[in-house]
Amino acid sequence: MSSVAAIIVAAGRGTRAGGDVPKQYRELAGRPVLARTLETFLAHPGLAAIVPVIHPEDAGRYGAVAAGLSEATGRLRAPVSGGDSRQASVLAGLEALAVGTMRPEIVLVHDAARPFATSDLIDRAIAAARAHGAAVPGVTVTDTVKVVDDAGLVRATPERAALRLIQTPQAFRFDDLLSAHRQAASLIDAGFTDDGAIAEWAGLGVHVFPGEPANMKLTTAADFDEAERRLAAEAPALGVRVGCGYDVHAFAAGDHLWLGGIRIAHDRGVLAHSDGDVVLHALTDAVLGALAEGDIGTHFPPSDPQWKGASSDRFLAHAMALLRQRGGRLDHADVTVVCEAPKIGPHREAMRRRIADIVGLPLSAVSIKATTSERLGFTGRREGIAAQAIATVRLPFDREP
Template sequence: MGWIMEGADDQVAAIIVAGGVGARARQPEWAELPKQYQLLAGKPVIHHTLKAFLDCPEVNLIITVIADGMENEYRKAVNGITDSRLLPPVTGGATRQQSVHNGLAALAALAELNISNVLVHDAARPFANAQVIRDVLASLQEHDAVISAVPETSTLKKVNADSGLIEDTVNRESIWQAQTPQGFRFSEILALHQKYAALELTDDAALFEQDGRPVAVSKGHVQNIKITHPEDFDLAESYMRISDNFEFRTGQGFDVHRFEDGDSVTLCGVSIPHDRKLKGHSDADVAMHALTDAILGAICEGDIGFHFPPSEPQWKGAPSNVFLEKARDLASDKNGLITHCDITIICEKPKVNPHREAMRARLAEILRCDVQRVSVKATTTEKLGFTGREEGISALATATVRLPAETDT
């Protein structure tokens, strides 16, 4: 399952609920197509929703609950998404509550993954950004149930359903609009779904309320709308244009390591048999060191020596994935997305091509990105220079990171 770690603690799963038919959002020209499969900025709504969770590295796996008969639409919607964290979909039930329960049951069957927390999110909410997701997960450190929500800002009126006349003005100070994701301790929400399976509630937090248990609120975002009516697509399209306010930065990295006596070299996290090894304070993975520096350069966070000084004994013999993971996390802290990386390994021997795909897969696993975003190449110097004399190996790398655009104040 890619970088999902069997046996690890505190695994986070997300259930994307896409089992509804979205009747309120239908118009004649798309009457047969539920809203989560309608196009938004050229891609199905659910495609954007899934990408929002896949862009959040704190989420370890994602399962989608779809309506019976929607398998083909779902396959088209996820075309181009190859992240191993996205599990095959499961079929939902007649109600939202039954659909979520089906998703929970599917996750419960993956007991070896030790899922501790679960997020439940509506497929028709494509604007749940990484910060909203992280805030819910942070609140789960102290609470068993958390919902994303925003405080009400409009004046609220209580209206008589029969007469259509206002009966009262509602105090809005304590009124919040519930959103998703909603986060729960996995074992707790599964037990409550089983306990109250006969009820039909509008969200999962209501199960905790039904059981007399507290639910915390995490500050959501006003743009995290649920597409419900046809006119919501116009608003969503405008939000999509706003969300495109990103800039792309490119960093470069270069590293060299000499050979010494040994029986293998490590390149891009892959051990390759050889009659020598690379000399270095860590495992001397010259390619991964170059890529680490490229990512750090793209986000203006110094270089590998700044974060991991070779003078510190704790890094002696350290696997280089530790360094790359640090660069990845620093990019994530800036709400950055690593969109592409390219490595060129320069050596006469060993031959890189037979190990290229394993290298790409390992880097994608560490970076938590699609393998199609990772390029590994190799070349020689035609017997010229220190690499031509087989005295060592050098590597060049570039990394492109998408970051929220900075604005002048």
């Protein structure tokens, strides 16, 4: 049996879909699109390796997605930085697979923004690549197609029986596709829209096998609306829960604080086993509270030396992974910071963006507020800093912990 690998292309910006984050990281019925796509491929037993290709600026977003997967190690390889075009990104993934023992005989290339591919479709792709060397999935055209000129006049009406709408995953003999991409590397502006086109240009015979009409690519806001309706019809009923979290740390010698995943210069540090980020600690406890899964100390005990100095985004990503494993979704996060100093206002938006990246929410669903305690208590005496968080989540009624 030949080895098979998959490249998941997730380096695009997805601006036509709207929203505050690239479309592959947007939530779809409570799950990031990329997480849904990766899980489909991780669940397929015929794949020896899955290589995500991501934008260099999306490392944090990808880390949060990977932390929520049921299989975040093993066959899921480290992400590869993509290029300025889809073509360059696929080549980067191919070159990563060409190194050492990772080199497969068959490679699938799939768009991260197609989260509805099925195991059967992957089976057909692998079989077609073994039989033909280069193969792409296609669905028949049911509408009449017209060729029009710049003035809007019809110039031709192709016979639709010979037309196909091409999807992914596309499947190839690895060495053939790598060679074709290397040859085409200098032709970024040649108009190649998929890997099948590059294979055709390189002289490979490309076979079309049956695709799936439901294997839609999420491109516009309307596509997301349709996908949400589709998943809502399939999903169990969800109930709303609200979790609360609170954290406090005393000030100590130092020159900075970590708040909301952001390093903030300050004339004091904090006493803490981890990085002491009261914002992320409180929000982690809020999510765990909504799940009735204990508190942050239960999952990351301060007596365990592996968490000494640990970045608190790992704690929040863990809580989000538990939420997703239960079939739940986070709808809104609201955090209040209590301190006399530092001033939170100048850092508020950066904190919101960082938290949105970690939990996979749009920026509009993350709130950061700040207040003083009117010089009362330990915060008023500038002895420490505190944060309170509320997390609104939805969980299936019929799921038990």
